[in-house]
Amino acid sequence: MDPNSVPSVDRVPHGGHAAETVEFSANVNPEVPPGVEDVYRDAFGAVGEYPPEPPTDYVAAAAEYVDVDPAHVIPTAGGLAALRLAIETTVETGDTALVPAPSFGEYAREVRLQGATAVPVPESEILDADPDDHALAVVCNPNNPTGRAYDRGDLLAFVRRSRAAGTPVIVDEAFLGFTDRETLAGTDGAIVARSLTKLFGLPGLRAGFAVATGKLGERLRRARRPWNLGTPARLVGAYCMQQTDFVGATRDRVERERERMADVLNERYEVFPSAAPFLLLEVTGESVDAVVERCERRGLTIRDARTFATLENHVRVAIRRPAENRRLEEALLDV
Structure with missing residues (x-):
């Protein structure tokens, strides 16, 4: 920052x-899923100790949830924490980043906090944008607030073009769990951000994760703060993803x-x-x-x-x- x-x-x-x-x-x-209150209450018995580092049980549940290798999952305290981690590790002062508009306002804000410039692109045209010479591109799927869901083939084509240009793509899938559409988690060149807030009705829990492969995933794992997921979020989140x-x-x-x-x-x-x-x-x-x-x-x-x-x-x-x-x-x- x-x-x-x-x-x-x-x-x-x-x-x-x-x-x-x-x-x-x-x-x-x-x-909220049945049984959540019991899991949350039981978690209190373990809050007197530091949570395990890394939280392998939560990571395993997230990996199964989106069908990826656990090595590619980076646990975070909510989807926004995944977005910040991704932007912090890819954007530097003076850079530019492509962001959809209208869309979630935190994309541009996080880019600006890095001392970079957010370049708005109409959300209907974001997959046609030229990723060359940008440090990052962001796609929200489905987009907030328009609700647009992008064709998977078009998304993959944009990620391939961006990867060839050396531009990582954040794919924010905060609302994808409400659909039966396939995630881009595990796609080379993409950092997928997932939130448990929306689908499971638990905005106060602050649980989510990122998925990234290769050097992108390694950077996120190295930069992730230890104990960044509290015990209630870890246990309740893992339970929810199995429901x-x-x-x-x-x-x-x-x-x-x-x-x-x-x-x-x-x-x-x-x-x-x-x-x-x-x-x-x-x-x-x-x-x-x-x-x-x-x-x-x-x-x-x-x-x-x-x-x-x-x-x-x-x-x-x-x-x-x-x-x-x-x-x-x-x-x-x-x-």
């Missing part, structure tokens, strides 16, 4: 801070509700096609403020998507339980 750049880099706004309303501003599963029935049920519910909600809301909004557990809506005929405030009056918090670069008249809404989703539809349609 470049100390001289820190004072000029602002924080990035996020959703997920509602206390007394139904939370649609954060893309987090409202359900295949929960994952399958979540995928089915999210897909079914997302498609139904898109059909209903299309009466009043332009609804972006999505493969993620959220929908991006373009607001017409009224202000974004009016939509956000109407939802708030009904006890629902949605994301004002104007905080994302290039979006001017948009809101983003998560996919929750069916009854909650019906309440949101009524508020958005003002019925």
Whole structure:
């Protein structure tokens, strides 16, 4: 990190801070796997000792979860920690990095903290960008906040071109677990970042991991801080990644509700096609403020998507339980 750049880099706004309303501003599963509370409680008995280093049980669970060699897994305290580790080990002061827009604002922020320049590329065109002369390229799949999922063949072709140019590619798969699409974990030239926050409904746990091969993986392993994954996160995370029935049920519910909600809301909004557990809506005929405030009056918090670069008249809404989703539809349609 470049100390001289820190004072000029602002924080990035996020959703997920509602206390007394139904939370649609954060893309987090409202359900958690059965048995999580018991595992978390049992973990307390081991917090008086340092966690094992490296956390081989967690690494083994993550490797099985994405079907890679455990040697390629780097455990981290959440997906964002994986992103920071990847950017810290690939970007230097004065470099440039390709980042999608609109997309997760932390990509550009982390690049700027390194004293480098984030070069925005429309998220619909990121796989057509020229990676030459850039220190890094970032892809979010599915993209946040648009929900776009990229064709696997196109992703692999972009990674190959980038690898030939000497440019590592971060593939942020924070929401890929909500789909049955195949991960890029284990692909040479790619650093895959995974989060357990979203799919397993545990944002306060702070558990995730990166996957990288070859010299990229070695750099991440060497730079990773020891004991960077606390005992509750290690044990609960490993347990969650083995809950295949929960994952399958979540995928089915999210897909079914997302498609139904898109059909209903299309009466009043332009609804972006999505493969993620959220929908991006373009607001017409009224202000974004009016939509956000109407939802708030009904006890629902949605994301004002104007905080994302290039979006001017948009809101983003998560996919929750069916009854909650019906309440949101009524508020958005003002019925």
